[in-house]
Amino acid sequence: MKANEQSFWQTYLSGMKLHVAIAHYTKVPPSWNEDDYVPDVNKLYWIEEGEGYLKVGDHKVLPKPGELCLLPADVRQSYGTTSDNTFGKYWCHFTAKVGSFNLFELLKTPITVRIQDSERVRESFKRLVHYHNSTEWTAAIHVQSAMLDLIAAFVEHADPITVQAPASGTMDKMNVVLAYIDEHLSESLTVDQLAQLVHFHPNYFIRLFKNTTGLSPIQYVNHKRMDKAKQLLAFTNKSVSAIAETLTMDAPYFSRLFKEYTALSPTDFRELALAGSEATVPNPS
Structure with a gap:
């Protein structure tokens, strides 16, 4: 990335606006399944155990424990179980806007990344879930902090990743x-x-x-x-x-x-x- 483009993205991402709609840990049931739907939020999963599949567009993956998974908003996708050994996962639905664009319109990433420092992601998700459901007056700050750390962890480990212009020209x-x-x-x-x-x-x-x-x-x-x-x-x-x-x-x-x-x-x-x-x-x- 050229120096002026890097400068652009550093400033651009610093103005990102986040909103977390929901955050939980779930052991999904065998009936967990949906095909060819288009969500209006991004979804982030941290797989702790089990197996299943995720599909974004025409790309299908079988995430494993220790992987962080991103399903971007406004893209056709599917998910489901592959056995009775179902996913146990931390997950959240969120929006991330930079300017007038969704972050993952601009950053094209793989569906899953493997994180070596699994404790970092696990603790960030625990904080996210805790504070998203907290009535503490500082809860919103902690939610933003945890969500930013999770996005950073995903992007840092994403390979390949494509950064594309916000609009043609x-x-x-x-x-x-x-x-x-x-x-x-x-x-x-x-x-x-x-x-x-x-x-x-x-x-x-x-x-x-x-x-x-x-x-x-x-x-x-x-x-x-x-x-x-x-x-x-x-x-x-x-x-x-x-x-x-x-x-x-x-x-x-x-x-x-x-x-x-x-x-x-x-x-x-x-x-x-x-x-x-x-x-x-x-x-x-």
Whole structure:
């Protein structure tokens, strides 16, 4: 993946919106079966025991214990048992939106992946099930955390995985804009200027950009500038004022924006980064 495409996906996925509709552990009955239906949610299964089959499109698999299985939304699929030794599985139904798209419209993955660190997935599913059914006021945060960990585990182990453009031609145009933004963070950037790069009316460009990335053009530019600021604070001796100037901002606005993005002032972030780097230096004794 090219650097500007990787930058796009990092920012794109950071704006993902998740909703978990249901989460449980089930020992499925021998009658567990449905053919050729199209769900409007994604389904994730962690197989603990037993056997059965899953089919997505024309691809049929026989998952085994220790495998994480994904059945994406809006795709024809089937499932069923193959013996009385039925699946015992953790499972959930969820939606994952990036911009206006379903995540697994954009990421094409295998149906199953084998996870070496099975305890990681098991504990994430246990947390997901517990907090999805909890009345604790922090439950929603734990649900999001557990679900993100499960999605990350699946994607990290998926091979092959295909990342495709959100819509025909959109990625090419966005790559032009994103590459330009990366190369000109130290210059003033306007919506009109970015829209002209791809010959769009500014109003249409704003809608397209937000539908594609989940962020407005200005939010995206600020996001990238704050990423650049973190690098400069951690790895250079430039003053906060000099970094702000590098990013075409006055120092008070830069400091305020940086704190909005990181919950730390630039000075506090630098001190934390330096303390972390010093902690990794081995003791000479």
